[in-house]
Amino acid sequence: GDSVTQMEGPVTLSEEAFLTINCTYTATGYPSLFWYVQYPGEGLQLLLKATKADDKGSNKGFEATYRKETTSFHLEKGSVQVSDSAVYFCALSDEDSNYQLIWGAGTKLIIKP
Amino acid sequence: EAQVTQNPRYLITVTGKKLTVTCSQNMNHEYMSWYRQDPGLGLRQIYYSMNVEVTDKGDVPEGYKVSRKEKRNFPLILESPSPNQTSLYFCASSLGVKAYGYTFGSGTRLTVV
Numbered sequence: 539g540d541s542v543t544q545m546e547g548p549v550t551l552s553e554e555a556f557l558t559i560n561c562t563y564t565a566t567g568y569p570s571l572f573w574y575v576q577y578p579g580e581g582l583q584l585l586l587k588a589t590k591a592d593d594k595g596s597n598k599g600f601e602a603t604y605r606k607e608t609t610s611f612h613l614e615k616g617s618v619q620v621s622d623s624a625v626y627f628c629a630l631s632d633e634d635s636n637y638q639l640i641w642g643a644g645t646k647l648i649i650k651p
Numbered sequence: 652e653a654q655v656t657q658n659p660r661y662l663i664t665v666t667g668k669k670l671t672v673t674c675s676q677n678m679n680h681e682y683m684s685w686y687r688q689d690p691g692l693g694l695r696q697i698y699y700s701m702n703v704e705v706t707d708k709g710d711v712p713e714g715y716k717v718s719r720k721e722k723r724n725f726p727l728i729l730e731s732p733s734p735n736q737t738s739l740y741f742c743a744s745s746l747g748v749k750a751y752g753y754t755f756g757s758g759t760r761l762t763v764v
Contacts, residue, residue, distance in 0.1 A: 572752045581741055581755040582694075589750060627694070631749040638684070638709070638748060641694045 540565045540635050544628050544642035552650050557615040559645050561602075561628035564609065569632035571595075571604050571611040572639070576625045585613075585626070623649045653678045655756035657742045663762045664732055672727045672759050674742035682745040683725040684709070684753060685717065687738040694741075700725055732763045 545560040563569065573585040573595070586595030591606035600615045611628060628642040655676045664670055676683065684699040686709075696709030700719040714736055716728040725744075729736060739760050743753035 570749045570752075574752075581757045582743075582753075584752045584754070587752055629752070631752070636707075638696060638699060639753060643693050 540640045542642040547646040550648045554617045559613040567632040569630040572629045574627040657756040676744040680744035684743045686741045
């Protein structure tokens with residue numbers, strides 16, 4: 539069945555550092571891919587998405603490109619801030635998941651001033 | 652404001668005492684879903700609904716009931732809560748999950764003693 543694998547956390551960076559959080563997926567069809575963010579004590583918010591290969595999703599300085607050849611959707615940001623500290627979840631949706639979301643385990647990001 | 656509203660935000664109850672967590676969305680979304688989030692176990696889907704009177708089991712439906720009598724409401728019912736249902740619960744809705752992902756509520760923290 540479908541699955542999503544994220545790099546384990548926590549990931550600790552200094553402010554203004556470059557961020558990459560890896561996400562790879564397994565799917566037999568043509569999934570849509572999502573990144574969600576959960577700030578401490580809050581619900582999940584959709585950060586960005588891509589619905590077909592080579593699409594790039596972007597929001598709030600974060601970017602991710604849907605790479606079908608490497609089955610990846612890595613999250614990147616050029617210069618992180620303390621306020622980016624949160625848990626980031628990668629997810630996919632396709633026909634095999636009955637169009638529901640298959641989630642990665644989440645990656646906790648800690649940004650130090 | 653477009654949103655998913657869950658109530659209550661916090662609830663402490665005793666084993667066996669029936670409870671309902673309400674969920675309402677004002678976006679005219681067809682899809683609605685309930686998740687629970689537990690440390691080390693990530694996000695797990697309890698039930699989802701694709702339209703009024705159409706519901707389906709997710710990954711962990713045991714001990715829970717749902718109903719979808721109206722498009723906007725999707726209550727989660729625990730007929731006889733047990734301590735292993737202590738968790739953080741999220742309701743979510745979507746116009747179409749593969750295209751848009753889910754929009755989440757703020758969460759309900761349930762403690763069963």
